[in-house]
Structures are given as C-alpha cells and as structure tokens.
Amino acid sequence: xxSIFLLLGALLLSAVTASATATVQKWTAGWDNxxxxxxYTRSKISWSVNATTQKLSVIFTLVGATPSKLYQVxxxxxxxxxxxxxxxxxxxxxxxxxxxxxxxxxxxxxxxELGVVTTDIHGNxxxxxxxxxxxxxxxxxxxxARDGAGCNxxxxxxxxxDCADDFQSPGPFGTxxxxxVP
Amino acid sequence: MKRIFLLAAALLLAAxxxFAAATMQKWTAGWDNxxxxxxYTKSKISWSVNATTHKLSVTYTLVGATPSKLYQVxxxxxxxxxxxxxxxxxxxxxxxxxxxxxxxxxxxxxxxxxxEVGVVTTDLHGNxxxxxxxxxVPSGTYDVExxxxxxAGCGxxxxxxxxxDCAADFQSPGPKFGxxxAITVP
Numbered sequence: 001x002x003s004i005f006l007l008l009g010a011l012l013l014s015a016v017t018a019s020a021t022a023t024v025q026k027w028t029a030g031w032d033n034x035x036x037x038x039x040y041t042r043s044k045i046s047w048s049v050n051a052t053t054q055k056l057s058v059i060f061t062l063v064g065a066t067p068s069k070l071y072q073v074x075x076x077x078x079x080x081x082x083x084x085x086x087x088x089x090x091x092x093x094x095x096x097x098x099x100x101x102x103x104x105x106x107x108x109x110x111x112x113e114l115g116v117v118t119t120d121i122h123g124n125x126x127x128x129x130x131x132x133x134x135x136x137x138x139x140x141x142x143x144x145a146r147d148g149a150g151c152n153x154x155x156x157x158x159x160x161x162d163c164a165d166d167f168q169s170p171g172p173f174g175t176x177x178x179x180x181v182p
Numbered sequence: 183m184k185r186i187f188l189l190a191a192a193l194l195l196a197a198x199x200x201f202a203a204a205t206m207q208k209w210t211a212g213w214d215n216x217x218x219x220x221x222y223t224k225s226k227i228s229w230s231v232n233a234t235t236h237k238l239s240v241t242y243t244l245v246g247a248t249p250s251k252l253y254q255v256x257x258x259x260x261x262x263x264x265x266x267x268x269x270x271x272x273x274x275x276x277x278x279x280x281x282x283x284x285x286x287x288x289x290x291x292x293x294x295x296x297x298e299v300g301v302v303t304t305d306l307h308g309n310x311x312x313x314x315x316x317x318x319v320p321s322g323t324y325d326v327e328x329x330x331x332x333x334a335g336c337g338x339x340x341x342x343x344x345x346x347d348c349a350a351d352f353q354s355p356g357p358k359f360g361x362x363x364a365i366t367v368p
Contacts, residue, residue: 066339067272068272068298068337068338068339069338069339069340070301070334070335070338070339070340070341071340085306087305088305088306088307088309089305089306090249090250090305090306113250113303114303115301115303115310115312116252116300116301116303116334118298118299118300118301118338120269120270120271120272121267121270121271121272122270124270125300127300127312128313147340148335148339148340148341149252149301149334149335149340149341150252150333150334150335150341150342152250153250153251153252153303154248154250154251154252154333155251155252155253155332155333155334155342155347156252156333156334156335156341156342156347157335157340157341157342157343158342162340162341
C-alpha cells in the first residue's frame with residue numbers, strides 16, 4: 001500500500017512540474033476598434049506552457065460580446081525576425097515582422113491565427129487551443145481577437161475589416177506578456 | 183482505509199451516472215460538397231450528455247482537411263417544428279410557426295433546423311478541433327446530423343455570409359442526408 005501511495009505521489013509531482021500553473025489575464029479594447037461590447041471583468045485569456053512537451057495551451061474567453069458573432073483569435077509576437085511557423089500554425093506573411101503604428105506606438109510584430117471564438121445568444125463563447133511543440137525561447141506577445149473571421153485564412157470574410165483588432169491583451173499596443181518555453 | 187475505498191467507489195459511481203461515456207462517430211462526405219479533402223479514418227465527432235446538468239458536449243475533429251481553413255460546425259436537427267433556441271444557441275432555418283426548413287439532398291427530402299456552435303480552424307497539416315458544451319438542453323430525443331461547412335459565417339456575423347460557405351463539406355453519421363444520430367437528454 002505504501003508503495004502505491006509513493007507511486008501516486010511521484011506521478012502527481014511529475015505532472016505538477018510539467019504543467020505550469022495557468023496565467024490568467026484580462027482583455028482591453030482595441031488596438032483598432034474601441035466600441036465593441038465586452039464584459040471586461042469576466043472575459044479573459046488563460047495560458048500555460050508544458051515544459052515537457054513544449055506545448056502552449058491557451059483558452060480565449062469572451063463574455064458579453066456581440067451575440068452570434070465570430071471573433072478570430074491569435075497571438076502576436078513582437079519581433080524583428082520570426083520563423084515561418086509557430087508550433088503547427090503558419091505565421092502570417094511567412095513570418096515577416098511587420099511595422100505597425102497603433103495607439104501612438106510603433107512596433108514590429110508577426111501574427112499567428114489560432115482559431116475562432118463563436119458567441120452564443122448572450123455574446124459568450126470560448127476557444128481552446130494547444131500549440132506545439134514550440135521552439136525554446138522567450139516570446140513577447142499580445143493576444144488578440146479580431147472583428148470577424150477569415151483574416152489570412154480560407155473560408156471567411158477575407159482580409160478586410162474583419163482583420164481589425166477588437167480586443168487585445170494585455171495592451172495597449174506593444175505592451176506584451178512574456179512567454180518562456182524552456 | 184476501507185472507508186476511503188468505499189467513498190472513492192461511491193464518487194466514481196456518481197460520476198459515472200452523471201457523465202455518460204462519449205459516443206464517437208466518423209464523418210462522411212457531403213451533403214453538398216464531395217471533393218473536400220479529409221482523412222476519414224482519423225477524423226471524428228465525440229459527444230456525450232451529462233444527465234445531471236442536461237448539457238451536451240461535442241468535440242469536432244478534422245484531420246487532413248484543407249490547411250489554414252475555417253470550417254463552421256453545427257448540429258442539424260431533423261424536425262417538423264423546433265424551439266427558437268437550443269441551449270444557449272439560436273436555431274437557424276425556422277419558418278413561420280417555428281417550422282423546420284425542408285431541403286432535398288442526395289435524393290432525400292427532409293426538414294431540419296440548424297444550430298451553429300462554432301468553428302474548426304485547421305493548421306498547416308489541415309488538422310484542427312473545436313469543443314463546445316451546449317445547454318441546458320430541454321429533455322427529449324433529438325435526431326441530429328453533425329456538419330462541417332465550407333467556411334465560416336453562415337447565419338453568423340463576421341464571416342463569409344450566407345453564400346457558398348453554407349454548403350456542407352462533411353456530415354455525420356451520413357452517408358446520406360437525413361441519416362441521423364439519436365441524442366437523448368433525460
């Protein structure tokens with residue numbers, strides 16, 4: 001019996017070590033649109049890195065947004081150079097870090113389109129994605145939710161007004177979260 | 183120690199009662215498009231009903247589809263009349279008096295309503311998945327097909343609109359329009 005408890009303890013410890021505690025952060029408005037409805041208190045992004053698998057898990061949650069609407073979500077690494085892929089996802093424009101000026105800040109960034117949050121009749125919805133394996137390194141990123149779905153992807157609204165950024169995190173533009181993949 | 187084991191067994195039994203084992207089923211082509219790429223062996227839908235919360239959980243998985251593409255996924259409920267909502271989602275395709283919309287596909291005529299629940303976004307390899315929990319759903323037996331559409335925005339704001347993206351690339355169970363899975367919510 002003692003051996004079983006020791007084994008269970010070891011397994012638990014191993015799991016805790018591999019999966020870091022999730023970081024929860026809030027959305028802010030913009031950097032393109034500032035009038036899109038959202039319950040900023042209840043909406044969030046939750047992310048964690050599994051050090052063993054080098055996978056990044058992200059849960060995008062919107063509460064009180066526009067009902068029955070598609071919000072394409074992604075990760076925006078601020079960079080000077082960047083690979084063409086991030087885990088299993090392509091980076092927009094082959095990984096080019098493009099210069100942007102938003103909210104009075106000029107910075108260079110790449111974008112990885114990860115998925116879509118679809119809201120229900122209350123304007124609530126969430127999307128979970130596991131990205132990886134991600135190359136070891138430190139990434140300075142913002143999370144974003146766009147004003148529709150189809151930006152740099154097939155089957156949506158295309159590269160028009162749906163590419164505009166409704167929500168960012170942490171924000172304002174260029175204020176980043178550091179994600180370290182060991 | 184014996185008490186701990188009895189408590190653990192009781193908790194396990196309670197959990198087992200509330201959470202039915204997930205049902206897994208495969209995709210088939212169509213009912214509108216039949217040439218969209220997909221690894222039909224590895225792709226699937228997994229669903230279960232929680233009898234306590236009356237919530238339906240569904241995970242849509244596509245493997246080997248078109249890379250970097252949006253596939254809107256839904257529940258097609260075969261019906262004569264249907265409520266305006268299904269869980270927290272609006273129901274599309276209802277006529278006057280909440281009558282279900284008649285359609286003919288693959289030589290079969292039937293009436294159905296549609297619940298658009300989300301989008302599968304594929305990666306570099308054409309792989310992607312989307313999980314959703316719908317509910318609480320009223321008690322009843324629902325005859326449904328799961329669908330993946332040829333884009334995103336059908337009946338929703340912010341996508342491609344109500345055009346060719348509304349066409350069904352994949353259905354389950356199929357293989358014919360109107361071949362349904364019975365989902366019972368107690």
